Amino acid sequence: MRKNDDDMAFVVLYVDDLIIACSSVSLLKSIKAALSDRFEMSDLGKLRFCLGMQITRDLKQGTVMVSQSKFLGSILHKFGMSESKPVKTPQDPGLKLTKSMCDGVLSVASCTSW
Template sequence: MAYILLYVDDIILIASSHDLRKSFMALLELEFSMKDLILLSYFLCITFTSHTGGLFLSQSTYASEIIARIGMAWCNPSTTQVDTKQKLSSSPGTPCADGTLYRSLAGAFQHLTVV
């Protein structure tokens, strides 16, 4: 049994045996220019760690990168993430000067929760 995950120009090939993996790689190399990295470590913001029972998948590195990008790597955790006493107002406030960072973070957090 073999599984292939293809994303743009990256391929993950998982096979039930080493011989099957090698023969499948040989067939793919006839059609495509490829480099076999052998061990999978980081793909699509997911860290892969190999264990005797299989693979452990984690997004902790990606989550840490997001937190560092917004300058909150050294912040202390809080039990409540939002000011519960803050009241919303119907009057317009000061708009965000540049929404690029906000949109980028919204997309990063969406990727973190969907993947």
């Protein structure tokens, strides 16, 4: 974070991804120029996705919405649950679990691969 009397900038780095948020366009341009002089980088424009999260900004209302629906969709697809229907609770409270409902023993790797 950098702050002076009129401007503020946040620069967030995760591995090889960089997010820059500034209070003014001129400050954003100067930070991008300084970084691109020293490092090879690509400008992907306004932030829309980061670390599996979809970011939606409404400048008029001054709001930011963060959603992981696309990421969750890919997880459901990976585990063959794309056609699942959402429910209000994670598990139906009336469901009685039985051994016959289990296909077999799961490996730890199959549960932690994502």
